[in-house]
Amino acid sequence: MKKEGKKKIWSEYQKEIADDKFYFVRSCIRQTFFPGSDTAYLKILRDVLGKDVYEDPNHTTCTGIAYHTEVVPFSTIQTVVARNFALMRENGYENYTPSCVTSFGIYSEILDTWHHFPEEKQRTRDYLRKATGREFEEPANLVHTSDVIYKFRNEIAAKAKYRLVNKETGEPLKVVDHIGCHYSKMFPSKGVGGAEYPQVLAGLVETFGGEVIDYPERRHCCGFGFRQYFVQANRGYSISASKKKFASMEPYKPDLIITNCPGCNYFMDRWQYALEEMEGKTYGANGEGIPVLSYEEVAGIVLGFDPWKMGLQMHQTDIEPLLKKIGVEYNPDDKYKGPNGEDLGLPKGLKFIKD
Amino acid sequence: MIDFGYTPMPITVHNMDKADLSLAKWLAERDETFNHCISCGSCAATCTAGKFTDFSFRELTHSIRRGEISKAFSESEKCMLCGKCILVCPRNVNTRNIVMLIRKANQIFKP
Numbered sequence A: 001m002k003k004e005g006k007k008k009i010w011s012e013y014q015k016e017i018a019d020d021k022f023y024f025v026r027s028c029i030r031q032t033f034f035p036g037s038d039t040a041y042l043k044i045l046r047d048v049l050g051k052d053v054y055e056d057p058n059h060t061t062c063t064g065i066a067y068h069t070e071v072v073p074f075s076t077i078q079t080v081v082a083r084n085f086a087l088m089r090e091n092g093y094e095n096y097t098p099s100c101v102t103s104f105g106i107y108s109e110i111l112d113t114w115h116h117f118p119e120e121k122q123r124t125r126d127y128l129r130k131a132t133g134r135e136f137e138e139p140a141n142l143v144h145t146s147d148v149i150y151k152f153r154n155e156i157a158a159k160a161k162y163r164l165v166n167k168e169t170g171e172p173l174k175v176v177d178h179i180g181c182h183y184s185k186m187f188p189s190k191g192v193g194g195a196e197y198p199q200v201l202a203g204l205v206e207t208f209g210g211e212v213i214d215y216p217e218r219r220h221c222c223g224f225g226f227r228q229y230f231v232q233a234n235r236g237y238s239i240s241a242s243k244k245k246f247a248s249m250e251p252y253k254p255d256l257i258i259t260n261c262p263g264c265n266y267f268m269d270r271w272q273y274a275l276e277e278m279e280g281k282t283y284g285a286n287g288e289g290i291p292v293l294s295y296e297e298v299a300g301i302v303l304g305f306d307p308w309k310m311g312l313q314m315h316q317t318d319i320e321p322l323l324k325k326i327g328v329e330y331n332p333d334d335k336y337k338g339p340n341g342e343d344l345g346l347p348k349g350l351k352f353i354k355d
Numbered sequence B: 001m002i003d004f005g006y007t008p009m010p011i012t013v014h015n016m017d018k019a020d021l022s023l024a025k026w027l028a029e030r031d032e033t034f035n036h037c038i039s040c041g042s043c044a045a046t047c048t049a050g051k052f053t054d055f056s057f058r059e060l061t062h063s064i065r066r067g068e069i070s071k072a073f074s075e076s077e078k079c080m081l082c083g084k085c086i087l088v089c090p091r092n093v094n095t096r097n098i099v100m101l102i103r104k105a106n107q108i109f110k111p
């Protein structure tokens, strides 16, 4: 089939994304590795777009990582998810927005299971009632937080201070979009643009003025793959998958990798460092790495948020070359300052590929 | 250089526009179940020959379908034709017949 024809078919994969009143659910790893990304998301939604986003201190992780590594059984994860759904309704919300792609995949899988096997849903009801005395209802709308940013991309672009354009040359920045596998590979109808041509990040990049690169390994896994990484002996598989992607995108000279999954963000960022340490090889221009950012970090940059308040110094692959290309005004001296301006010192043992 | 206790593997890229699919085509013409394989590996998991050698029917057919045929003939010799894999294959691939055909092809596809 011709690529154009395929693109047309996938473009029919659209989904409903709620407009307001979001119940926000955190990711377990994202807030640990990139603590500013959730904050940036909430700031964009609340302060820039004026949306009602509720974050419940009682909600928990979806336990997806433990489920995918067979530590948590399916009945347990269903009950944990049902509890989060119960909390959402108790707080008067019905639009569920997980910030993690693994979680989004888990929620989609469980809702689909309940649809096909109502007895599983009934059993989950019984477990939840026995364990917590709670009742739950499914969300009216379940979307990933990147879908929400995608929906409001034009509003964000209208308020943007910067564009994804090289300030010196006026050329659009070349951007690699990497969609988490669990966003739409398992349930293509749950992703904007389906599994092969997801628009959720590409649409964002184009609206912000960048150019999306279509490279051979575009749909390849980031390398996380749960047990490829968690079992140390398997980590060679994980880093090999990432390396394959970097080598495939390298000839296109990307300025930025944008991801919508905390795991992808982490692995595409950290494995560049590890590959430099192992093989002395970097994949960006001038011996640098290719900066890796999440969708709301990119949205935060174009909106003119302070990069260090967004926690962009937590990325191991230095993002300063990108800030310079865009022409972002920032203070390099504030990079390692705490919230009250105190000097935190250089992180011990951290080595940027090229500073 | 830091030794993290694991290393990346060499990158393998298969350009299917240039792959030599002559053997795959020859086999499929003689036993169409060759094309039904989904590379699940059930055959390899149950294979007694594979318990004692590095033989894998899945790997063998997978390689042929990617145009890697240089080792196919010597690999096919490792099968002892017990037929256990036929019993477990979810796609009803006629595995033993395909092994026999690969051995036969060895006479024809001499370099």
Ligand code: SF4
Residues within 6 Å of the ligand: B043, B046, B047, B048, B049, B050, B057, B078, B079, B080, B081, B082, B083, B084, B085, B086, B095, B096, B099
């Ligand atoms: S027929 Fe060959 S491939 Fe199949 S199980 Fe027996 S030895 Fe293994």
Ligand code: SF4
Residues within 6 Å of the ligand: B036, B037, B038, B039, B040, B041, B042, B043, B044, B057, B058, B088, B089, B090, B091, B092, B093, B095
């Ligand atoms: S069991 Fe059948 S489908 Fe699975 S890899 Fe073997 S031949 Fe292919």
